[in-house]
Amino acid sequence: MRIINCHTYEAMSRKAADILAAQIQLKPNCVLGLATGTTPIGSYQGLIKRYESGSLDFSEVRTYNLDEYRGLTHEDPQSYHYFMNDQLFNHVNIDPANVHVPDGANADADAACADYDRMVAEAGYCDLQLLGIGRNGHIGFNEPADEFSKGTHCVDLTESTIEANSRLFEKEEDVPRQAYTMGTQTIMNARCILVVANGENKAQAVRDMCFGPIVPACPASILQLHPNVFVVCDDAALSLCEGLY
Ligand code: PGA
Numbered sequence: 001m002r003i004i005n006c007h008t009y010e011a012m013s014r015k016a017a018d019i020l021a022a023q024i025q026l027k028p029n030c031v032l033g034l035a036t037g038t039t040p041i042g043s044y045q046g047l048i049k050r051y052e053s054g055s056l057d058f059s060e061v062r063t064y065n066l067d068e069y070r071g072l073t074h075e076d077p078q079s080y081h082y083f084m085n086d087q088l089f090n091h092v093n094i095d096p097a098n099v100h101v102p103d104g105a106n107a108d109a110d111a112a113c114a115d116y117d118r119m120v121a122e123a124g125y126c127d128l129q130l131l132g133i134g135r136n137g138h139i140g141f142n143e144p145a146d147e148f149s150k151g152t153h154c155v156d157l158t159e160s161t162i163e164a165n166s167r168l169f170e171k172e173e174d175v176p177r178q179a180y181t182m183g184t185q186t187i188m189n190a191r192c193i194l195v196v197a198n199g200e201n202k203a204q205a206v207r208d209m210c211f212g213p214i215v216p217a218c219p220a221s222i223l224q225l226h227p228n229v230f231v232v233c234d235d236a237a238l239s240l241c242e243g244l245y
Contacts, residue, residue: 001210001229003245005238009042009198015232016130016196017046021056023128023192029060033129033187034088035140036065036080039196040132044088051092058094064120066131066140066187068104069176070112070154078169079104102152102180109154112180116152120186129190133197136160137205137218141181144217149183184222193229195220197237206233207240 006012020043023030034040050056065084074081081101089099100119106112120126131139138144141155156178157165166172187193197206209220210231216222223229238245 001224001231003210003231003233003238003241005233005235007235009234012196012198012232012234013042013046016040016043016194017050019194019230019232020047020128020130021050024056024058024061027127028057029062030127031062031064031123031125033126033131033182033190034063034065034084035130035132036067036083037132039198040130041087043130043196047088048091056092058092060098061094062098062123063089063094063100064123064126064182065101067179067181068102070104070109070178070180071107071176073105074101074103076104078174102182104176104180109178109180113152113154116180116182117186120152120182120189125186126190128192128194129187131187131193131195131220133195133202133205133209133220134161135164135201135205137208137220139184139187139220139223141179142184142187142219144219146216148185148216148219148222149181150185151183152180152186153183155179155181184219188222188226191228193223193226195223195229195231196233197231198234200236200239202233202237203240206231206237207244210241211244 072079208218214221
């Protein structure tokens with residue numbers, strides 16, 4: 001794992017945008033795995049800036065997002081698809097036909113997940129997968145569990161995730177209880193992985209991801225087995241890793 005301390009959220013976001021932009025420059029029709037959450041917002045803003053200045057072209061880029069709430073359509077303002085449109089896709093020249101998010105509106109969980117796995121596999125998996133990390137070490141909606149997950153699957157969100165996400169909904173009852181998420185194996189199939197993390201509340205998860213035992217109780221710890229991972233952080237997220245890298 002290559003750990004890069006960028007000191008601040010702004011510098012972390014610039015570095016992540018640089019890595020994503022380099023991937024698009026190297027392979028204009030690359031497959032990007034993308035993530036929602038507050039952490040990548042600055043990275044997406046960096047990509048929009050590079051597009052607006054004429055240095056980045058998304059016309060051939062294909063994207064696959066990690067997860068989506070079960071029961072929400074892509075037009076629902078609380079859906080992850082809407083978030084991606086709002087934070088990135090509506091501001092760059094990506095072809096909407098090249099954008100993929102699990103279909104939260106498909107109530108048939110087995111079909112929705114199998115369809116998504118097939119699409120990611122047919123695309124040849126991701127050239128570069130962007131990931132945030134949860135305070136409990138989750139990646140996508142792969143929560144701490146007794147075993148690592150494999151393909152796309154339907155998850156029951158944990159109470160702590162429902163509570164953390166309720167800040168984005170009017171009432172806690174409105175937060176969906178289930179989601180479709182890419183599995184750990186699908187994530188590991190990416191040829192390069194870029195993890196972004198900032199803030200003190202991620203420090204333990206970052207330490208466990210990079211230096212802890214490889215156990216499904218910390219889903220991100222499996223990334224230690226991947227040959228090509230960049231972990232890009234601010235000072236606070238790396239505060240428990242001093243002297244270790
Ligand atoms: P956050 O979420 O970026 O909103 O902290 C990250 C995650 O839970 O994967």
